[in-house]
Amino acid sequence: MRSDAGILPESASYHRSIGDCVLDLMVRNCPNLRALGISMRGTKTILAFGPKSSRKGTDHQEEVKMKKSVFLGALTVAGLAAGLASAGTMDDVKAKGFLQCGVSTGLVGFAAPDANGEWDGFDVSVCRAIAAAVLGDAKAVKFTPTTGKTRFTALASGEVDVLARNTTWTFSRDVDLKFTFIGVNYYDGQGFMVPKALGVASAKDLDGATVCIQTGTTTELNLADYFRANNIKYEPVPIETNAEAQQQYLAGACDVYTTDASGLAATRATFENPGDHVLLPEIISKEPLGPLVRHGDDQWADLVKWTLNALISAEELGVTSANLAEMSKAPGNNPEINRLLGTEGDLGSMLGLDKAWAARAIAAGGNYGEIFARNIGEATSIGLARGLNAQWANGGLIYSPPFR
Amino acid sequence: MTATTDTDKSVFRLSMLIYDTRYRSLTIQAVALILFMLGVAWLLNNAAENLAALGKPLSFGFLTHPAGYDINQRLVEYTSQSTHARAALVGILNTLLVAVLGCITATLIGVTVGVLRLSKNWIVARLMTVYIEGFRNVPVLLWIVLFMAIFIETFPQPRDFRGADATASMYLGESVALTNRGFYIPKPVFYDGSWIVIAVFVVSLIGMWSFARMARKKQEATGQILPVMWVNLAIFVIPSVLVYFVMGKPIGLDMPVLKGFNFAGGFYMRNSLIALWLALSLYTAAFIAEAVRSGIQAVSHGQTEAAFALGIRPGRTMSLIILPQALRVIIPPLISQYLNLTKNSSLAIAVGYMDITGTLGGITLNQTGREMESLLMLMACYLTISLTVSAIMNWYNESIKLKER
Structure with a gap:
């Protein structure tokens, strides 16, 4: 006899079809996708690619389109790493009419939105120069803020065309992660910032300290190596973005903040009392920072590489935003300037662009030196000296191969 | 009439898979299952092909490489040199x-x-x-x-x-x-002799459980309710504390x-x-x-x-x-x-x-x-x-x- 069992819902024992079970399993057992660091936009982009046959050329575009529609209807995780399926990044960018550029989530001086919401900074200028060279419009850039963790997935999946986000050029990123670093726009090294009140004079005094560190960065690995090599203990506090690090550091939840020395200077510049914090003298690593693109599209890599070189050469040759218009009118005495600005020869067509591409890139934000001075130079609140980043002729490492 | 039905039963034609209601639902289910599996296979194949095209075929070898990073909260032994x-x-x-x-x-x-x-x-x-x-x-x-x-x-x-x-x-x-x-x-720190205190504590837990059981049995048998809570509290506290002091406080606090x-x-x-x-x-x-x-x-x-x-x-x-x-x-x-x-x-x-x-x-x-x-x-x-x-x-x-x- 069923006494009061009638009040029970049947959920404990009711029969479910196989379909119900599968659905149930998926809904119950798949954790929050966002927490896995996959943005839905990124996933969609990845999923939009067909099998590798579509990589081969424009004649496959119809096929790609068809596959796209089939795909988007269907699925889940299948093509997570399936980055490279387009006719060529340059054609894509031209067809879209804008450049997709991955930048940091906000590091004043390097990449941060200004008061009007326009992205501005040292890394941003590279993106603007590329957009000016390819599309003739420095504003035709869509910026995607990426964290240390999401940046490579964003680039590999095709969500961004170029990543200009103070990213260190390392062997494994270049070779194993299948990216092409197109050069170095800032030579950096990892440093430590501590509150002056702690009275710490050297990184070797940091035994037992709590250290804020951005996850997914080379600094994380350098930190582990440095403390192990010096046999000192520390407590890492992993954080996602520079803003979070700043919050924790200022609240005293960590004693030390470590990242690239330039990043520390930029962060300190935004503090209420920058003077209360000191950068320790130790620079514990080499961090050559530069823009990168995906493996496998050499035309695009060349274009990005030579746009950066054009900015560097322009400084070396004395081409500035002030004299650019005049210099590009007619051929001058210096043949290299003429080749750079397209008044002599036709370097642009070798890249698949017109003659004035480099002139446009320089016009976007000035030459390398002007970009440096305006965003992070000694006259700004960040106040970085050129140091290693001076032109080679002035004893620095910044050096562009010749335009010939 | 009955004769025709009999022949119908004995002869099975392929078209019956669609036109005969007895088999139709089976057919539909089989087709749906095949399509579903084909779809899954295609997705897997596509992912594998794309990974291969990227030059990153599925491989779990990285799991044995040193991790290189530190983790703050570790419940087991771990250093940045672990895998x-x-x-x-x-x-x-x-x-x-x-x-x-x-x-x-x-x-x-x-x-x-x-x-x-x-x-x-x-x-x-x-x-x-x-x-x-x-x-x-x-x-x-x-x-x-x-x-x-x-x-x-x-x-x-x-x-x-x-x-x-x-x-x-x-x-x-x-x-x-x-x-x-x-x-x-x-944090409790255990010195020499602390195991005796722990043993006594475990024994008193068992004692509590058996007393509760006994009390319940007695209540079911006679209706008499024993003061379980107070007795158990005593069993819980007294022996352990006594042994703790007798053994010379073998458990300290860090x-x-x-x-x-x-x-x-x-x-x-x-x-x-x-x-x-x-x-x-x-x-x-x-x-x-x-x-x-x-x-x-x-x-x-x-x-x-x-x-x-x-x-x-x-x-x-x-x-x-x-x-x-x-x-x-x-x-x-x-x-x-x-x-x-x-x-x-x-x-x-x-x-x-x-x-x-x-x-x-x-x-x-x-x-x-x-x-x-x-x-x-x-x-x-x-x-x-x-x-x-x-x-x-x-x-x-x-x-x-x-x-x-």
Whole structure:
């Protein structure tokens, strides 16, 4: 006899079809996708690619389109790493009419939105120069803020065309992660910032300290190596973005903040009392920072590489935003300037662009030196000296191969 | 007429798969299954081909390479020289830790709040409603971040404890330090002879259990109620304390002391763990409270009235009559809530808690660039954990289900 069992819902024992079970399993057992660091936009982009046959050329575009529609209807995780399926990044960018550029989530001086919401900074200028060279419009850039963790997935999946986000050029990123670093726009090294009140004079005094560190960065690995090599203990506090690090550091939840020395200077510049914090003298690593693109599209890599070189050469040759218009009118005495600005020869067509591409890139934000001075130079609140980043002729490492 | 039917039965033609209602549904199911499997196969093949085209064929070799990064909260031995697999294990244990802690607290809070929401006291019932609706209707990620922010901003820094003009002080006789980096609490230290105290303690636990059993049997047999609580309290405290002093206090406490940048010694509960644990517990407890309330309300009011008619007091009515029956309604949704809590713990990365998503699905994925492998493993981990929780809870559900005889 069923006494009061009638009040029970049947959920404990009711029969479910196989379909119900599968659905149930998926809904119950798949954790929050966002927490896995996959943005839905990124996933969609990845999923939009067909099998590798579509990589081969424009004649496959119809096929790609068809596959796209089939795909988007269907699925889940299948093509997570399936980055490279387009006719060529340059054609894509031209067809879209804008450049997709991955930048940091906000590091004043390097990449941060200004008061009007326009992205501005040292890394941003590279993106603007590329957009000016390819599309003739420095504003035709869509910026995607990426964290240390999401940046490579964003680039590999095709969500961004170029990543200009103070990213260190390392062997494994270049070779194993299948990216092409197109050069170095800032030579950096990892440093430590501590509150002056702690009275710490050297990184070797940091035994037992709590250290804020951005996850997914080379600094994380350098930190582990440095403390192990010096046999000192520390407590890492992993954080996602520079803003979070700043919050924790200022609240005293960590004693030390470590990242690239330039990043520390930029962060300190935004503090209420920058003077209360000191950068320790130790620079514990080499961090050559530069823009990168995906493996496998050499035309695009060349274009990005030579746009950066054009900015560097322009400084070396004395081409500035002030004299650019005049210099590009007619051929001058210096043949290299003429080749750079397209008044002599036709370097642009070798890249698949017109003659004035480099002139446009320089016009976007000035030459390398002007970009440096305006965003992070000694006259700004960040106040970085050129140091290693001076032109080679002035004893620095910044050096562009010749335009010939 | 009968003759034709007979021939129809004996002859099977292919067209009957579509036109005969006896076979049609089978055909449709078979076709659907084949299409589904083809679809899955195509997706897998496509993923494999694309990975190969990228030059990154599926390979789990990276798991044996040194991880190279440090993890703050480690329940097992781990250094930056350990392998990625070891880092993943550390992450899994951290996930399990916060999930187990969270499930326990969420259940305690949930049951209490669920019962209180049905209270006749207007203020108590309304307060519980506000709590439930507040937590249930705001995403858990926001709660986690909020708790962490409050934590970091309100508690003092370790350096505030230092010096003559310290602005913060420790609690409970200098034994507990509440800082914005987490809580430092005393840790028991075991010296020689401590095992005797522990053994005595275990024996007294067994004694408590057998006395309770004896008392219940006696009550069932004779109706005489023994003072179980007081006797058991005595068994719990007296022998252990006696032996503790006789053995010369073999168990001590390791007190946290301010040393260098941080407190040293004692247990260190990190701010990320506490914030995550609290947020997950309070959030999930709101859902559990609703399940509890619905379970209680599903028990016919006649049961309460019958209990009152027998002279049973309200507290005992709830614990002896209503809750055991309500449990059958509560358990199935409770399973879902436990699973939700476990999966929501993957939001840990928002506060820098190094769970499996933070190690395997975060740093390892990023440093090795093995997205596909890491995510597949990550999903397998969560699937395993969830299915295990599910299995255990279903087994429990079976055991308390109404047994019809």
